[in-house]
Amino acid sequence: MSAPTIMSTRIITSAPIITTRPRKIVIVGAGFGGLAAAQALRHAKAEITVIDRRNFHLFQPLLYQVATAALSPADISAPIRSVLRDQVNARVMLDKVTDIDRGRRLVLTEGGRAVAFDYLVLATGARHSYFGRDQEWAQFAPGIKTLDDATRLRARILLAFERAELEPDPAKRKALLTFLVIGAGPTGVELAGAIAELARKAVTRDFRTIMPESASIVLIEAGPRILPSFREGLARAAARSLEAMGVTLRVGQAVSEVSAEGVTIGADHLSAGTIVWAAGVKASAAGRWLSAEMDRAGRVRVERDFSLPGAPDIFVIGDTAAHADAEGRPLPGVAPAAKQAGAHVGALIAARLAGRAPPAPFRYRDRGAMATIGRKSAVVDLGRLRLTGLPGWLLWSLAHVWFLVGFRNRLSVATSWFWSYLTWERGARLITGQEIDGTRPALPPAGRREAA
Ligand SMILES: Cc1cc2nc3c(=O)[nH]c(=O)nc-3n(C[C@H](O)[C@H](O)[C@H](O)COP(=O)(O)OP(=O)(O)OC[C@H]3O[C@@H](n4cnc5c(N)ncnc54)[C@H](O)[C@@H]3O)c2cc1C
Structure with a gap:
């Protein structure tokens, strides 16, 4: 029975109560950005919940090979649970996010769940855009x-x-x-x-x-x-x-x-x-969930560290974020950019949790482009x-x-x-x-x- 102990502690000490419960980090989307963020947090003392509407991570760059019968669907996808199997601080939730209650710090899902977060990373990607048609x-x-x-x-x-x-x-x-x-x-x-x-x-x-x-x-x-x-x-x-x-x-x-x-x-x-x-593509609905400022493609405008302006514990990364560097150059909507953003945000949250100095400011390393014919x-x-x-x-x-x-x-x-x-x-x-x-x-x- 621990309740009396807590009560007596409260009476004896006048020090502020420090919460030692693990911080709750919710990552929505297990694409390139979301997985990189989760993996960068593997040593963090935190409870990480990765929510995705699919049970697999998809390697989109080779989708066209499935569409033209060169590869099978299973060749370019991996179950999210197996990717995160060895990461004991992470759990996977198969559900579709439908909204975010910023005031109560809850992620709301189609399955009727309300998932509490201390830190939130949104990495929900993009979908097609037909220019209004x-x-x-x-x-x-x-x-x-x-x-x-x-x-x-x-x-x-x-x-x-x-x-x-x-x-x-x-x-x-x-x-x-x-x-x-x-x-x-x-x-x-x-x-x-x-x-x-x-x-x-x-x-x-x-x-x-x-x-x-x-x-x-x-x-x-x-x-x-x-x-x-x-x-x-x-x-x-x-x-x-x-x-x-x-x-x-x-x-x-x-x-x-x-x-x-x-x-x-x-x-x-x-x-x-x-x-x-x-x-053409347009961003996921993340901007609407957050009531955030968006660009013309529906991407959420974020700070240099990918946090939402005025909300340092909420991050938006990958194809669903509009991020610009110090010179105003936009981050491209490609897999390496999403991965690097995820790794940066993961490291940033891990540093905050551990009371360490934050990582160096984000700098995109453009490793080039390729296309096959x-x-x-x-x-x-x-x-x-x-x-x-x-x-x-x-x-x-x-x-x-x-x-x-x-x-x-x-x-x-x-x-x-x-x-x-x-x-x-x-x-x-x-x-x-x-x-x-x-x-x-x-x-x-x-x-x-x-x-x-
Ligand atoms: C056909 C195609 C070819 C491409 N080729 C290349 C290439 O050759 N090189 C390259 O660098 N990039 C390429 N890209 C772009 C690259 O795939 C994206 O930039 C990258 O996937 C973005 O990563 P992300 O993490 O932002 O989103 P994604 O990888 O798209 O992941 C988003 C995740 O969020 C989940 N999600 C979305 N909405 C919800 C919701 N409401 N609730 C729960 N989960 C949700 C999705 O299921 C998905 O798992 C290509 C894209 C496509 C479509």
């Missing part, structure tokens, strides 16, 4: 942000070939074999290259009526060139590689309409069976080291295998890539998530296809 365009031009998005897109791409094989009308067949990718940043470039390779190499001998290699793959970009975040020379090399693979580039051309039948660019209409969106070509910009073609692809492959979470995933991805390098095979050519109904017409409009 989300309601109309998202159904016809899905993007890839989640594993479900990627497996749905994989089904769309593979179904397009299947339906073309059964389609007697040449015009409809041509439309089915047309793939449009909107947005020529790294994701759009990688996706267009991978679809071209699928059509021109992986499935060429598998159909009897159609010639998959005759498929038309069009990469559309509103800006003046592809890969705007890369140096011009590397972007030009990437454009040449794409064209050599038969990808048509439409640069400086903004899409004005997207429908079940295709897209409109100025006076042109392009009919297509598959349209993919890789053009098919099986044997990539552009790599590491500052002084710039690579294209096969050397670029080898470095790109090594880096991605290295950064994957978990030994099993590294081994599995390396083996899959080695195998498809030798054979062009795509091991994950599965149409899942829908029963194929042979009584349906061969060419349902793309928009109605998923609802059917």
Whole structure:
């Protein structure tokens, strides 16, 4: 019975009561930023709760390989519980956060929980943005942000070939074999290259009526060139590689309409069976939960140490934060930036808990950018080291295998890539998530296809 002891202590001493209970740290999101924050706190005397709406960490940079049947979903994801298995101060909660009560310092979830925090780290990432046309365009031009998005897109791409094989009308067949990718940043470039390779190499001998290699793959970009975040020379090399693979580039051309039948660019209409969106993102709802100041993309404006202005115990990191350095340069929305922010915030909280001096102010270390264009070509910009073609692809492959979470995933991805390098095979050519109904017409409009 400890209660009387406490009572007598209170009477005897007039010193302030010091709470010795472990501090509660809640991290929302186990993506690149959230996991890095949790891992930086592994030695902290604290109770860490990592909340995610999914039970796995997702390696988004390789999502396009799931969408184009090169890798399986499990290759690029790792259960959050197993990642944090050995970190005894951390527990994992599978739930979706819906709001934050800043006054009472509670995280509120869809499952009806109210999770108390002393420190809060929000790392909830970003989602697609259709520049205000989300309601109309998202159904016809899905993007890839989640594993479900990627497996749905994989089904769309593979179904397009299947339906073309059964389609007697040449015009409809041509439309089915047309793939449009909107947005020529790294994701759009990688996706267009991978679809071209699928059509021109992986499935060429598998159909009897159609010639998959005759498929038309069009990469559309509103800006003046592809890969705007890369140096011009590397972007030009990437454009040449794409064209050599038969990808048509439409640069400086903004899409004005997207429908079940295709897209409109100025006076042109392009009919297509598959349209993919890789053009824009907006931040998660974290800014709304916090009633915080946000930028145009919905990202929460944070201080240099990622804390919310006026709330030094609440941090926002990764794709959902708008962070600028002393010169006002914005932090890019890429995985290394999210990881470095997570590591910094974790170290900062650990230092505060231990009564140590805070870590040095945050400084982003830009390790460069990479994008792959098919099986044997990539552009790599590491500052002084710039690579294209096969050397670029080898470095790109090594880096991605290295950064994957978990030994099993590294081994599995390396083996899959080695195998498809030798054979062009795509091991994950599965149409899942829908029963194929042979009584349906061969060419349902793309928009109605998923609802059917
Ligand atoms: C297709 C694609 C390709 C990319 N390629 C590259 C690349 O090649 N190189 C690169 O550096 N970057 C790339 N990126 C960007 C990179 O993935 C992001 O910058 C990075 O994931 C951001 O990390 P984050 O921690 O902020 O968010 P994320 O990694 O997105 O993690 C957010 C986490 O929060 C969880 N979450 C969200 N909302 C809630 C909620 N309400 N409740 C509970 N949990 C929630 C999610 O489930 C997720 O686990 C790519 C992104 C995409 C989509």
